[in-house]
Amino acid sequence: MSVDAIQFKNALKLWASGVTVVTAQSADQGAKGMTATSFSSVSVDPPQILVCLNKITDTGGALLESRHFAVNILASDQQDASNQFAGNCTQAERFASVTWEAGDNGAPLLSKALVSLECKVVQQIQAGTHWIVIGEVEKVVCRGGEPLLYYSGAYRQLSQA
Template sequence: MTITALNEVVTTPVRTVSPDTYRKGMAGLAAAVNIVTTEGPQGPAGFTATAVCSVSDDPATLLVCLNRGASVHSIFAQSQHLAINTLTSVQSPLSNLFGGKAPMAERFESGAWATSANGSPVLSDAAVCFDCVITEIKNVATHDVLFCQVTDIRLNEEADALLYYQRGYHSVCQDV
């Protein structure tokens, strides 16, 4: 693809890699581990995500990628709000629980949960919690990209960070 002028794109064939090659490459991209939550008609819902990143600081906006084949997809597609709970190294069992096939009620039995101002479950001892309003959803390939305006942040300044890298968990601690 070649960009010739603002908003003018000339399409040329793009060589792509195989899904397997892409997954291998992505294993080398370290990412923070998050549990994304909302309150749906049937109660709290959540999933583990590493595909979370900043879009802008004005207004404060994050994006979250959610596979349309995920069991929680319809709940989040109908929600107006969510919370992004960034995990600490001791919370890797929660990541596995929310990333697996456990029933929703069972997922929220672990951890200390509170409710954000927007109504989403927030993990009390997370490294950071972003309380958000979903402002836009874009369909891209197999995923929906949820654009989320941040309305509140709870920050644990002494927390370490849980990263996912080379298909395993790693901890990053602050330098003292």
């Protein structure tokens, strides 16, 4: 028996996660970015993370072209940025809505993100409709604040016990 797409998506809604914006710089097309919740640490030595990106996205194309990217972990007050980078608008419109600067590897770092990780691609694996991209973290920028969380189709915040 096979699990259908709706059943699969409904099950995964019950996984609480942080929210990231993955960014890359294309030599031909400029800054690219997209919201992603498929993000995880992989290794401490060497420091590695992974992101999963749909193969048809222009952000994924820029990332694989440049072989460098950044993962910007969003802060609790960045719901608008998350929505903008997930929406059906141009890349120029996405980046116009946030303050950012180019990192050492050229990938855009969102200035108000909780954390920005600058990475180089060390491996890419095709899995169905997506690329699993493993990146070695070359630089970390940490800022203060609380994380933006996503659970059951809605943004959440940490409760103070």
